[in-house]
Structure formats: structure tokens, C-alpha cells
Amino acid sequence: MTFNFVIEAQGKCLALEIKSGPRWTDRDLSGLHAFLAATPHCQAAIIAHNGTDTVKLGPKLWAMPVGLMLS
Numbered sequence: 001m002t003f004n005f006v007i008e009a010q011g012k013c014l015a016l017e018i019k020s021g022p023r024w025t026d027r028d029l030s031g032l033h034a035f036l037a038a039t040p041h042c043q044a045a046i047i048a049h050n051g052t053d054t055v056k057l058g059p060k061l062w063a064m065p066v067g068l069m070l071s
Contacts, residue, residue: 004031006042015045022051024063036060 005016015035019028024047032045047057048066055063 011041013039013042015042016048017046018048018066020050022049024049029057029061032061
């Protein structure tokens, strides 16, 4: 299961994709890559997952555990 959100404030935004699983694939990241390319005012995109690792996947793109985001 996946949920997608865009949070906007003061002319900037954050793209957030939340996955129920502990891993992600390149296919899971395609929407975030496309959104970043089409939205220059987007500051970052995050795929939140139920794993344990935080990983920088590219410029403005991160994978982060949901638990870390909620702490």
C-alpha cells in the first residue's frame, strides 16, 4: 500500500510517499523523480518506509523510516 502527499507552504513544497513495506524499488521512485523534475520549487522528496535505514537516493531525494519521521 502506498500513500502520496505534497505539503506546500510559503511557495515551497515537500513530496512524501509512504510505503507499508520495508523496501522500495526504482519503480517506486519514478513518481518522485518525475515530480521533482516538474516542480522546481519542491525542496525535497521522501519515500517513507517501514525499514530501518535512512538513505540519500539523489539530489533532493531521501528514503527514511516512518518511525524516524514520527519521532
